[in-house]
Amino acid sequence: MTKIIVANPHGFCFGITRAINVAVKTSKNKDKPIFFLGEIVHNQHVVDWLESSLKIKTVQSINEIPDGSIVIIRAHGATPQVFQQAKDRGLEIVDASCPLVLRSHRTVKDLASQKKQIIFLCNKIDHDETVGVVGEAPDFATPVTLDNIFDFPINNPKDTTVMTQTTLSTIETQKALLFIKNKYPQITILPHICQATTDRQQAIVKLAKKYHFIIIVGSPTSANSNSLKSVAQSSGAKAYIVDNASELQPEWFLNQKDIVISSGASTPESILDKVIEKIKLITRQ
Numbered sequence: 189m190t191k192i193i194v195a196n197p198h199g200f201c202f203g204i205t206r207a208i209n210v211a212v213k214t215s216k217n218k219d220k221p222i223f224f225l226g227e228i229v230h231n232q233h234v235v236d237w238l239e240s241s242l243k244i245k246t247v248q249s250i251n252e253i254p255d256g257s258i259v260i261i262r263a264h265g266a267t268p269q270v271f272q273q274a275k276d277r278g279l280e281i282v283d284a285s286c287p288l289v290l291r292s293h294r295t296v297k298d299l300a301s302q303k304k305q306i307i308f309l310c311n312k313i314d315h316d317e318t319v320g321v322v323g324e325a326p327d328f329a330t331p332v333t334l335d336n337i338f339d340f341p342i343n344n345p346k347d348t349t350v351m352t353q354t355t356l357s358t359i360e361t362q363k364a365l366l367f368i369k370n371k372y373p374q375i376t377i378l379p380h381i382c383q384a385t386t387d388r389q390q391a392i393v394k395l396a397k398k399y400h401f402i403i404i405v406g407s408p409t410s411a412n413s414n415s416l417k418s419v420a421q422s423s424g425a426k427a428y429i430v431d432n433a434s435e436l437q438p439e440w441f442l443n444q445k446d447i448v449i450s451s452g453a454s455t456p457e458s459i460l461d462k463v464i465e466k467i468k469l470i471t472r473q
């Protein structure tokens with residue numbers, strides 16, 4: 189009989205819960221039109237639910253927001269230029285940025301004020317968090333992906349600090365940071381992978397080593413969900429990521445006795461439950 193093991197912790201982190209609560213509270217207390225600037229969290233199910241239940245529309249730029257409205261800044265933060273644009277337009281700004289992302293903003297600002305170069309290690313240079321953090325000091329901060337860091341030339345390591353996106357794979361990041369420290373012993377390293385990301389990945393690493401087959405429920409745009417898949421694979425497991433139950437492929441489950449499931453920090457529990465139900469159907473428990 190197939191056993192399904194749900195990793196713990198999994199699902200919503202503190203920053204995502206907070207951003208959702210900020211949106212709900214804003215919708216209750218204000219009578220102006222409200223807009224999300226970009227996906228408030230990287231999960232379409234959550235975005236659809238908030239848009240329909242709170243009557244908040246998502247737009248991609250400040251220019252799309254009518255005068256006299258409220259703009260909610262997503263959990264991944266935004267550049268100072270975006271805040272300025274909103275202020276210039278006279279929009280009311282509600283900041284739902286995760287405080288741990290804002291900590292990276294402050295660190296970049298602080299290092300740039302000391303004329304230090306910053307390398308922001310990320311999974312994608314156009315990820316919202318990366319754009320927001322690097323936007324604090326574009327003349328000093330350079331986004332470099334985990335794939336590209338091994339060939340990236342660092343000209344002044346003594347005055348360079350390497351920071352990390354909050355949701356990277358802890359395993360791949362450790363490899364990259366070790367490589368950088370060996371190559372440039374004088375460099376400063378300030379890892380900023382958040383606790384929620386670390387805890388979820390540690391749970392998956394443990395289970396991946398024991399059970400070797402993992403399903404991650406999360407959006408393809410969710411960095412932390414993709415990192416869960418990455419640590420599962422780095423720990424020797426076969427791993428798949430699905431946005432919802434319809435993406436499960438029955439052939440994945442042939443001869444699988446133990447199936448581990450986890451979900452990204454922006455995946456609602458209801459979607460995870462539906463995936464579990466479908467897996468039970470596929471494996472006929």
Ligand code: SF4
Binds near residue numbers: 203383
């Ligand atoms: S994953 Fe970490 S940094 Fe990102 S929103 Fe959640 S708590 Fe904040």
